[in-house]
Amino acid sequence: MIGLVAYLVFFLIVALIFAVAVLGLNLQWGFTGLFNAGVAGFLAIGAYTMAILTGPSREAVLGGYELPFAVGLLGAMLASGFAALVIGLITLRLRDEFLAVATFGIAVTIQLVCVNWEYVTGGTLGLISIPNPSRALADGPFAQNLIYLALVAVLAGLVFVGLERIVGAPWGRVLKAVREDETAAASLGKNPVRVRLEAFVLGCMLMGLSGALYVGFIGYVSPFDFLPIVTFQIWTMLIVGGSANNRGAILGALIVWAVWTGSGFVISKLVPPSVQAQSGAMQAVLIGLILVVTLLFRPRGLIGEKIAVSRHARD
């Protein structure tokens, strides 16, 4: 019984860490209509920044500043935000597809840098023994995981409440206006390029936060944690839950992560170990199918966008 509860705690930590990234993507795609095909890249920037800032010092590798956890989280957000700013400044004034291509490209490039720039990233070995703040606060993995879950839940909750506030505020209405009709928004004196850039950078900062929380939890960072499949997973979470709805983003993260880990468990029981590579492919095919089927038959997702009517137009 305690095993099941312990697993549930573990599951919730990872799912909520994903949820933070999904909330960031929701700000970009759901509310602003920006297609970010490089989510994994921004997660990786956050994860590596965290590892470099808070990790122990080691020979021949940059970093080891042993800074506090909170500084690591903040630094991760700033680093991801800066990368987003550069990409955004180049592509956001162009056709929508170009952002998709450029973000896809940056994710591929970041992965390449992670594998090859050993001085900063530790290469294929990655960086290990990143401190987890819960280790100092309790004994035993179960209590420590409970503390980390509380921390992640509080942060995810803060992100959720913050996003709910800003998308309900005038700024959030401008986002939707730009998404629906850029020309109309511009004719009302809004600057669509600037608004898009703000939403893009803010969303990528949340992805950086998510990557940092992940590294803080598992204690190491490896370039193979940020393959393009992670981008697909996060997108599927958003589409299944319902884009342009922050509750949907969190629900999608929980459901899709449950399907992913559940199917992995079932497949590992059914498939002989000699075809392990194929079993990973089965999971990926399943995610791809869920994605395409949801788009075709329930494009709103499980809980989609609420229809908002101006209070001046009610009668």
Added chain:
Amino acid sequence: MILQHIADGLLSGAIVALGAIGLSFTMKILRFANFSHSELLTWGAYFAVIFFAVAAVIGGGYGTPIAPFSFGWPLLAALLVTAALTSLLAIALHHLVFARLNRMAGHMTMVFASFGVALLLRHLLVLIFGPAPLYYSSALQFAMLLPGGVRVMPDQVFLLGLTVVVVIALHLFLTRSRTGISMRAVAENPDLARVSGVDVGRIVMWVWIIGASCAAVAGVMYGLTVQLRPELGFSLLLPLFAAAILGGAGSLYGAVIGGLAVGLSENLSVMIIPTTYKPAVPFLMILLVLYFRPEGLFGERR
């Protein structure tokens, strides 16, 4: 040394060029960036594996090699059959996914769906054929020594020649045939083309057929000159986009020149940066083009 890099660049550029033609046409005429286009190259290459397997059962198999090439006449038959099969796959995807989403949702939803389709197609190949690399033929081929100390495989020379033939054929198709002229009309202005009596649905089919056929040829040639892997197309996705964006969406010669430029820059880049960073070159090219000339070299400013 530099001559060798240029030769390698032109050869890998020819494959990128063939693949980018279809991507460029879909970006212009169907108006979405199709992330699953690169998987058509992979499926084309693996369709040829099936073709050779079937041919081996019927008799004939890989055929007697025509010197100096590593392959015989069956390869040409394989190119035609895989082009047809890949076109069928593309048309099926169009009807099952893209056409339906185009009616229901915005074009960015199509871009996104193409992401999911790409994932599905790639992992289906891993499921069917396994992750290990395959080869059409286990025969060894010796490189020819060209003047200047450049070494190329005879098969690679064939690839270059085939690319030239395909581009000339497409040029004649687009400028001389009624369907080709209608296709350019739809690219310019679909509504005007429709009221002028052009069957836009038929033209869209042709875009898929041309794009998928070129992709299949590129995939088979990659399988012949390099190797077959389920990530074959995926690893070419950024080069394909770089070529299509550099050339300008919808431009045949733009895609070809873009493809050669990408191949050359990738191969020449190893003279100044470590080889391991070669795959990042197309991304840098995309950023530079988008910053300085977003409509591409041959595209029109919008």
